[in-house]
Amino acid sequence: MTLADVVFGLLGVVCLAAAILVVTARHVIHAALWLVVCFGALAGCYLVLTAELVAWVQVLIYIGAVVVLMLFGAMLTRAPVGAVQELDSRNRPVAAVAGLATAGVLGTLVVAAFQGAYVDIHHTAIGDGKEIGTSLFRFFVLPFEIASVLLLAALVGAIVLTKREA
Amino acid sequence: MTHLAWLLPALPALAAVVGLFVGTRVAGGPAVPAILGTGGAFVMSLLVLGAAEGSPAKVHESAVAWTPIGGQTLHVGTRVDGLVAVIAVMVCAVALLVQVYSTAYMAGDPRYSVYAAEVSLFTAAMLLVVVASNLFELLIGWELMGLCSYLLIGHYWQTEGARAAAVKAFVTTRFGDAAFLVGIIVLGVHAGSFEISRVLAAPGPRGGVFTAGVILLLGGVVGKSAQFPLHVWLPDAMAGPTPISALIHAATMVAAGIFVVARLYPLFLAAPVALTVLGIIACITMLGAALAALAEDDLKRVLAWSTVSQLAYMAAGLAVRGWTAGVYHLLTHAAFKALLFLAAGSVLRTVGTNLMSQMGGLRRSMPVTFVTAVVGAAALAGLPPFAGAFSKDGILDAAHERGGALGTAVYVVGLLTVLVTAAYVTRFVVRTFLGDYRGAADESRPRLHESPLVMTAPLVALATAAVVLGLPVLPHRWGVARWLDAPVGTTALHVAAGGVVLSTALVVVSAVSVYALWRRDPAADPLAMLARRPFANAFGVDWFYDRALVRPLHAFANAILRLDDGGLDAAVEGSGTTATGIGGALRRLQNGNIQTYASGLVIAVIALVVGLSWVMA
Amino acid sequence: MALLLSALLFGVGVYGVLARRNAIALLMAVELMLNAANLDLVAFDAWFKDTMHAGQVFALFVVVVAAAEVGVGLAIVLAVFRLRETVAVDELRELADVDPPVRADT
Numbered sequence: 001m002t003l004a005d006v007v008f009g010l011l012g013v014v015c016l017a018a019a020i021l022v023v024t025a026r027h028v029i030h031a032a033l034w035l036v037v038c039f040g041a042l043a044g045c046y047l048v049l050t051a052e053l054v055a056w057v058q059v060l061i062y063i064g065a066v067v068v069l070m071l072f073g074a075m076l077t078r079a080p081v082g083a084v085q086e087l088d089s090r091n092r093p094v095a096a097v098a099g100l101a102t103a104g105v106l107g108t109l110v111v112a113a114f115q116g117a118y119v120d121i122h123h124t125a126i127g128d129g130k131e132i133g134t135s136l137f138r139f140f141v142l143p144f145e146i147a148s149v150l151l152l153a154a155l156v157g158a159i160v161l162t163k164r165e166a
Numbered sequence: 167m168t169h170l171a172w173l174l175p176a177l178p179a180l181a182a183v184v185g186l187f188v189g190t191r192v193a194g195g196p197a198v199p200a201i202l203g204t205g206g207a208f209v210m211s212l213l214v215l216g217a218a219e220g221s222p223a224k225v226h227e228s229a230v231a232w233t234p235i236g237g238q239t240l241h242v243g244t245r246v247d248g249l250v251a252v253i254a255v256m257v258c259a260v261a262l263l264v265q266v267y268s269t270a271y272m273a274g275d276p277r278y279s280v281y282a283a284e285v286s287l288f289t290a291a292m293l294l295v296v297v298a299s300n301l302f303e304l305l306i307g308w309e310l311m312g313l314c315s316y317l318l319i320g321h322y323w324q325t326e327g328a329r330a331a332a333v334k335a336f337v338t339t340r341f342g343d344a345a346f347l348v349g350i351i352v353l354g355v356h357a358g359s360f361e362i363s364r365v366l367a368a369p370g371p372r373g374g375v376f377t378a379g380v381i382l383l384l385g386g387v388v389g390k391s392a393q394f395p396l397h398v399w400l401p402d403a404m405a406g407p408t409p410i411s412a413l414i415h416a417a418t419m420v421a422a423g424i425f426v427v428a429r430l431y432p433l434f435l436a437a438p439v440a441l442t443v444l445g446i447i448a449c450i451t452m453l454g455a456a457l458a459a460l461a462e463d464d465l466k467r468v469l470a471w472s473t474v475s476q477l478a479y480m481a482a483g484l485a486v487r488g489w490t491a492g493v494y495h496l497l498t499h500a501a502f503k504a505l506l507f508l509a510a511g512s513v514l515r516t517v518g519t520n521l522m523s524q525m526g527g528l529r530r531s532m533p534v535t536f537v538t539a540v541v542g543a544a545a546l547a548g549l550p551p552f553a554g555a556f557s558k559d560g561i562l563d564a565a566h567e568r569g570g571a572l573g574t575a576v577y578v579v580g581l582l583t584v585l586v587t588a589a590y591v592t593r594f595v596v597r598t599f600l601g602d603y604r605g606a607a608d609e610s611r612p613r614l615h616e617s618p619l620v621m622t623a624p625l626v627a628l629a630t631a632a633v634v635l636g637l638p639v640l641p642h643r644w645g646v647a648r649w650l651d652a653p654v655g656t657t658a659l660h661v662a663a664g665g666v667v668l669s670t671a672l673v674v675v676s677a678v679s680v681y682a683l684w685r686r687d688p689a690a691d692p693l694a695m696l697a698r699r700p701f702a703n704a705f706g707v708d709w710f711y712d713r714a715l716v717r718p719l720h721a722f723a724n725a726i727l728r729l730d731d732g733g734l735d736a737a738v739e740g741s742g743t744t745a746t747g748i749g750g751a752l753r754r755l756q757n758g759n760i761q762t763y764a765s766g767l768v769i770a771v772i773a774l775v776v777g778l779s780w781v782m783a
Numbered sequence: 784m785a786l787l788l789s790a791l792l793f794g795v796g797v798y799g800v801l802a803r804r805n806a807i808a809l810l811m812a813v814e815l816m817l818n819a820a821n822l823d824l825v826a827f828d829a830w831f832k833d834t835m836h837a838g839q840v841f842a843l844f845v846v847v848v849a850a851a852e853v854g855v856g857l858a859i860v861l862a863v864f865r866l867r868e869t870v871a872v873d874e875l876r877e878l879a880d881v882d883p884p885v886r887a888d889t
Contacts, residue, residue, distance in 0.1 A: 005784070012788040019792055019815050023799030028807055035811050042818055049785065049829045051839050054821075054846075061846050066814060066853050073857040074807045077864040090873070091761045095801030098768040103794025105772055110786040127828075127839045135836045136843070143840075147847045154851035158858035164865075750882060758879025760872060765801045 008048045015041035028074050039063045053132040171214050171244040171297050177206045179290035182283045189279030196279030197269045200286045204265050208258035215251040241361055245299035253296050260417040260504050261289040263624035268409045270620040288314035292418045301350045301360045311419050312339050319406040328405040335399040342389015342396050349382030372436045380437040391423030391477045394451040398708050404466040408511030416473050416503035421496050424480045428493050431653045445485030445572045449579040452478035456586035464520045465510050468594050482576045488564025489656035498553035498635050502545035505628035509539040512617040527603040531614035534622045536599050538629040543595050545632040547588040547673050553635040559665050564657045584669050588676035601688040785826035792819035806860045806870040817849045
């Protein structure tokens, strides 16, 4: 049980708790803020796992852009500012069952298959910018280009969808 | 000539077909093909009579082999002997007179061509029965007659009474016809062939099966000739036009049953039980029908009950081996009953109602009808020298000679019936023609006048026949027995003077008493004290049939209907409803909420994963 | 352990998708699921000591896709809001199969 494990464990708990709060919060804005906490904890987890670039990209994109976008969306759709009783739909029991089942199955799978798998972080190359960049532009150029096309398409699509008829 | 006897049924049948299709376009109306066809048959029948002339050696048969279903060969043809020739003449004569009479009676009827065609078809069917050489041929004609009777009784199908009467006649005779068919089959199988000559001459033991077959034949006779217990259709059949009543229900169809017994008489002689049964039925019918006629107010129904009673006379005559007397009575009855019905038609057409309580005093306004009707009435009552007298006395004489229980019973019941017959005949004449007119006195009163010549001429012709036919009891050379060839073992026609005096005395006593009763109150029914139950509703036979047969059958049919509606239809429709219901239930899943869909998806995937991993583990 | 965390996060995300009424909240739950997948990728990358760092690169791509998805998803939510004045997903029921109207002649 190294220090890394402990840190990871704590961050994991924080992440999970924040996630649960995201899906059970009564305020939409609170849910968004808890999402920020969750993403932050995840970024920390990535850091522990030596994925530096991914961690900062997580912070940048997810927390910085995605959650902000969601907050904008909530604002534009006049999300109720106060607590809303009916934020959870009547599907809750079924959803709980489904969620538990999914978690159970996946967890069992993971535990059964990868018991004893141990990440040795001391002998891995740290995934910093140089490392990931080299790998990205040496081996994954094509997906990179396609990703940019995807982003363009999403941009155009979003504008078209929200365009008001003149 | 006898080899052309097949023309006898063929000509009227042809006239029927032609008349049906071109009747309305022929100049002179639809009656022309009918009268031509029937007239031709009449001429033919006279020629055949001349050739056959009542000698057993002159029996002529001709047949054509016919294999309708490729197995059994039927020989279809004609068999002409004295009886056949005489009856054929009678049928053609009455049919011709009725067709002529109908041109005036049914004038203005929009369906006259259909009527004339049906009457021609009926004539053809009756002649087929008469000249048939094969039992199945006879059956075909028999059934065709039943069909034509149904169609003609129901001629005024717009009225409920006519429809009901037609169905009743058909169904009641059907009962008898079923037994008739079985009887024919039994006898045919027993004799090895269905040809009449073979069946009559078949040797071999005449045991229980044979007797059963003969008794079954009686079933058809009882049905067609309206004897107890299948007599109930005849009075109601008066809902048809009066010329039909004259032709079918007086002279021909109802006489067909008697004719069949006469034709197949050797079979009956070999199965004496059948004759006894016939005799008992005849006695019951004879007196019962006569008593029912006493209480009827409807003119035609009186005549209908009278027909039933007279047919019983014929049957009784045959039952006591008085073959010649029975057949002779058939001939005379045809004459005077047809006459009476046509006279009644003449009266009805003028007065406009059937009820005798609305008639009276018509002898002044309808003299020809009156005179001919009185002649017919006298013949019916049995007053010599009119026709019915000697034929009736011949039957009574044969019964007396037969002796035994059956003979005595027929004799006594016959005499009683003479008494009652004279009573109702007198009542009929007195209420219709004598006294003063009792109908409406205001402007709805019909114009009372004599009928046209076309109608009175047949009346006169039949009246003449009613007188002339009384004569053949005279010396052998002119006698009726010469024309018929009686089977061996039957009593010859013999009329004793004592018997004639006795029955005449009974007739006179009865007639005079009724007349005297009438004189006391000319406007009322002289026998009003009898016009109550059980005479008035014919001893409740109809009521019994209604309760015992008609209502249970209706209830059963309704139950089946309910079973079909509630059970089978409900099951079939239920399957549709169930399918719709299941569909509706399944539709609940498609509620439009994507979270429902997604939940289902997730749970299904999990279940698949778990299931598969468990199976493959 | 990372894998276990990822599995649990995914389960929470599933619950959120199926239970939340507000469309924005639903999208948040979707993001949770995507992040769970990302964590898995990175964890495997660390375990395999992959010199190509395929796992981390792929995780980057997932982030890109998630961003695009959120953009388009919110655009859709806005369009729906403009049309319907509501973003509650259980009020959007056009996909439903409705009972056929009762005919008078049955």
